[in-house]
Amino acid sequence: MIAFYRRFEAVLVGTASLIAIAVAWQLAVDNGFIDPFFISTPLAVAREAMTQAADGTLFVNISATLHAFSLALALAAAVGIGLGVLAGWFRDVEAALDPFIWFKYSAPTIAFYPIFIAYLGYGLPTVVTVGFLFALTPIYANTLAGIRNVDRDLARTARAFGARPLDVFVRVALPGSVPLLVAGFRLGVGRALTGVVVAELFGSTAGLGYSITQHAQLMQTAPMMVSIVAIVLIGVALTQALGFVERKTDAWRVDAE
Amino acid sequence: MSHIQFRDLSVSYRRPKSDERFLAIDRISLDIERGSFVAVVGSSGCGKSTLLLAAAGLVSLASGRVVIDAAPVTGPGGHAAMVFQDASLLPWRSVLGNVRFGLEMRRWKRDDLTERALRHIRMVGLGDFADYHPHQLSGGMRQRVNIARALAVDPEVLLMDEPFGALDAQTREVMGNELLRIWERDRKTALFVTHDIEEAVFLADKVVVMGRDPGRIKDVVQVDLPRPRSPDMLDSETFVTIRRRLRESLAEDMASLRLVTEGV
Numbered sequence: 001m002i003a004f005y006r007r008f009e010a011v012l013v014g015t016a017s018l019i020a021i022a023v024a025w026q027l028a029v030d031n032g033f034i035d036p037f038f039i040s041t042p043l044a045v046a047r048e049a050m051t052q053a054a055d056g057t058l059f060v061n062i063s064a065t066l067h068a069f070s071l072a073l074a075l076a077a078a079v080g081i082g083l084g085v086l087a088g089w090f091r092d093v094e095a096a097l098d099p100f101i102w103f104k105y106s107a108p109t110i111a112f113y114p115i116f117i118a119y120l121g122y123g124l125p126t127v128v129t130v131g132f133l134f135a136l137t138p139i140y141a142n143t144l145a146g147i148r149n150v151d152r153d154l155a156r157t158a159r160a161f162g163a164r165p166l167d168v169f170v171r172v173a174l175p176g177s178v179p180l181l182v183a184g185f186r187l188g189v190g191r192a193l194t195g196v197v198v199a200e201l202f203g204s205t206a207g208l209g210y211s212i213t214q215h216a217q218l219m220q221t222a223p224m225m226v227s228i229v230a231i232v233l234i235g236v237a238l239t240q241a242l243g244f245v246e247r248k249t250d251a252w253r254v255d256a257e
Numbered sequence: 258m259s260h261i262q263f264r265d266l267s268v269s270y271r272r273p274k275s276d277e278r279f280l281a282i283d284r285i286s287l288d289i290e291r292g293s294f295v296a297v298v299g300s301s302g303c304g305k306s307t308l309l310l311a312a313a314g315l316v317s318l319a320s321g322r323v324v325i326d327a328a329p330v331t332g333p334g335g336h337a338a339m340v341f342q343d344a345s346l347l348p349w350r351s352v353l354g355n356v357r358f359g360l361e362m363r364r365w366k367r368d369d370l371t372e373r374a375l376r377h378i379r380m381v382g383l384g385d386f387a388d389y390h391p392h393q394l395s396g397g398m399r400q401r402v403n404i405a406r407a408l409a410v411d412p413e414v415l416l417m418d419e420p421f422g423a424l425d426a427q428t429r430e431v432m433g434n435e436l437l438r439i440w441e442r443d444r445k446t447a448l449f450v451t452h453d454i455e456e457a458v459f460l461a462d463k464v465v466v467m468g469r470d471p472g473r474i475k476d477v478v479q480v481d482l483p484r485p486r487s488p489d490m491l492d493s494e495t496f497v498t499i500r501r502r503l504r505e506s507l508a509e510d511m512a513s514l515r516l517v518t519e520g521v
Contacts, residue, residue, distance in 0.1 A: 157345035160313055160333050161362035161410065171358070175349050 040221040048222040064207040072131025073192040080139030088147025127199040134195025135188035142184025146177025186242040260291035265321035281307040283471035292444040296457035297465045304472025338412035342419040344399035346391040353387040359406040377409040397428040415447045466506045476506045
């Protein structure tokens with residue numbers, strides 16, 4: 001029992017603190033401290049979630065968001081890793097891409113949403129584009145760093161054994177960049193989800209983000225909260241899953257001297 | 258003809274953040290006989306590692322040449338294998354994978370890579386650790402893998418740059434004995450850089466003393482101790498005499514170094 005507690009201590013305590021918040025929320029509304037009109041109650045949200053699950057609305061919204069999210073992330077990973085590898089290996093590619101990266105870092109992408117809507121219309125293309133742009137930078141920057149920081153001693157040793165530049169790239173630089181690449185991908189996951197939901201808020205006609213806007217405008221707090229909670233749960237699940245993958249891939253780096 | 262010939266060899270490096278160059282080694286000539294074990298000692302900055310890199314074909318030469326087996330060295334190739342002080346193992350590969358790595362880079366075609374790698378892993382005493390990853394090994398074990406990787410490619414010449422420099426004194430002694438045991442089997446021509454005088458005398462047939470500013474050879478001492486070497490030779494008269502001579506030779510360099518430091 002104690003061993004079980006030790007093993008899952010973080011999860012158990014975390015869950016307990018979430019439940020405590022939910023109970024406090026419910027009590028605060030029940031005792032009149034907060035107006036449920038603005039924030040609903042945990043019980044009302046749970047009831048609404050059941051209804052939406054029963055009539056399928058919840059899953060339609062979730063699958064629309066996840067669909068856009070996967071497309072955005074897949075695109076960002078393909079482009080970000082591809083360009084990151086090239087820029088990490090060829091300095092001229094990095095120099096050529098640098099202005100765009102600085103631009104991406106300093107300008108809030110979402111400010112350009114009217115342009116996306118004008119060209120791509122309300123719906124999936126706009127949502128995917130914004131999600132893609134959100135996720136691109138961290139994936140690109142981490143991949144670049146991973147390739148660039150190839151261990152010099154390892155590269156030198158490989159060359160001493162007669163490795164050609166392509167060998168050093170494929171056998172030393174690429175595998176050596178995996179931990180940073182995975183870290184970049186994890187950041188990209190969070191950013192892609194944020195981008196997709198933000199774009200859905202005002203650039204779409206489907207998905208959890210759209211559902212939030214729609215219900216918020218109609219002052220339907222409980223259905224709105226269901227979508228918000230769904231987004232939070234998806235985000236937590238994705239980050240946790242990736243954290244797990246990440247720990248697997250960089251075990252050798254963690255306990256290396 | 259000697260197995261390795263250094264002829265009027267100079268190597269210069271660029272100073273960081275400037276176009277100015279300085280001589281790391283200045284017109285060095287040295288002959289190394291086939292099957293001999295030669296140690297190079299000297300204070301830091303005397304160019305002893307550069308000498309090794311030149312033999313490996315890993316630096317460009319300012320003048321002179323290195324000839325191994327009557328062929329001038331023009332770049333890293335099949336003639337020599339290098340053991341650096343840093344074990345330089347790929348952290349994502351097992352011991353077996355790391356020893357295979359050298360063979361793969363050499364595009365070894367002669368026999369089964371895995372079998373050959375395992376044979377050399379057993380030779381350095383790591384037979385039970387072939388599936389371990391570098392982070393699970395001690396410093397001494399990693400350096401054994403490093404040596405196995407170099408020997409597996411069956412090099413003409415074995416170049417070792419302070420391979421035991423990062424190990425503690427006891428491990429260092431064990432590794433020295435092990436290295437000799439392995440080396441005695443096929444007596445590959447070996448060039449061994451160290452800053453440890455005792456280690457040099459214990460291992461080598463010939464000890465080369467290098468001085469600095471610019472890097473040059475100050476003394477070459479023949480070690481007339483019988484092989485196989487054993488730890489009790491450390492107290493023999495021959496050993497003590499050679500050690501004293503080397504120490505005096507190196508002390509001059511240290512003295513000039515001290516003056517430089519005090520001048521600052």
